[in-house]
Amino acid sequence: MTKKYTEDHEWISLDGDIATVGISNYAQEQLGDVVFVEVPEVGADMGKGDELAVVESVKAASEVYAPVAGEITEVNGELEDNPSMVNDDSEGTGWFAKLKVSDASQLDDLMDEAAYQDYVKGLA
């Protein structure tokens, strides 16, 4: 299983040809209390960089982009009633959607965890 990160603070974890996507712990800390997550429709075709979800905090709405292209196969329905899962466990139970990835090599350009941690340190 490979886990990678984007510069927009999404994480993507690939298991076979199914990728799970969410936002990083750093991102949830920056957003503060998440009050609503709009997830995509199952079956939607995502291009790389398309709007995959919207995360709303008390103050603002933030877009979440698809790190790679693929078809949405599952969304995290629990977020509807319990959006604070994103704050509690953004890189675990607070995942947003799963997509079927046609070309796994798209993940090659993304940062691994160590590179992402360095990237975040550079933002401070």
Place this chain on the structure above:
Amino acid sequence: MSEPQQTMRTALYDLHLELGGKMVPFAGYDMPVQYPAGIMKEHLHTREAAGLFDVSHMGQVVIKGADPAKSIEKLVPGDIQSLEAGQMRYSFLTNESGGILDDLIVTRRENDLFVVVNAACKEQDIDIFKAGLAGAATVEVLEDRSLVALQGPKAATVLARFNVTVTTMPFMTYQELEILGVPCFVTRSGYTGEDGYEISMPSDKADMICRKMLAEDEVEAIGLGARDSLRLEAGLCLYGHDLTEKTTPVQGSLLWAIAKRRREEANFPGADVILREIAEKPTVKRVGILPEGRAPAREHTEIADMDGNIVGEVTSGGFGPTLQAPVAMGYVPFALSTPGTEIQLMVRGKARPAKVAKMPFVEQRYYRGE
């Protein structure tokens, strides 16, 4: 906004940093939008105990003259002359088209008026006062004073430890009181819907006084983010968003702030437009909006009628931490302004059901006296 060297700091800047405040530019000042607790906890803390807000970016103005209450009525439609010394009132500056140039609070003092205006409008307002009151009154800006708000159900208990006189002050009154030996202007007022005070103090003592207040168990520092969600739940307008120079007091649902005497005299800027609108009903009206579901509808979200026609726009919207639900206000055609009316909100291209709702969304808990 690309001129960081222009950003000003309040006297509490160092304290904000020490408390871990996340600083953002706001109306030309570097202000804390939140502290480490976050907007949700800060909001709830204010509703449950007491929150301390730095609002020193707002303008504090003193108007002096032979009869300043009479003079200022040339510029505002509020009934200022009937105020006793020590009473205060919400009003607004209007233009010749009846549009609102700013909203403000006027306090009548023994010999003058003490006026608090919005940060983003203060230069404009001071120019309007100076031009409009020339010959009748002088306008002094209190550059060396800070303004903080202590808000929440425990605010009175806390502030009474500093000066017990505050306990019996009714809502919308003013007193000059010593806090920790420092002469302050204390008003029982605020922008959260809760009981509380706004305290004007010399800037060189603000840091000391605020640290002492924050040392009280009930008090936490609260940022501008929670200030916004608190005032939205309380149904209070934010100038530049819910009110602009394009909206009149009639459209803004602020008729309660124009007394009968002022309507009869019709001697304030834009009186003809405003009085005609009162008689004929406004085309649009500011209303409260409760979206169904959990998705917040932010400012500029389009409002549609049930046939899908775009009929208005959200002017403030977000998530109400006390209601645990999204809340908004916006303008709709007069015919759709009755509470309970079904409307739709176009959130990211999708129509979401909502209802026009009575404001405030959260009950106001002002102290009106025994």
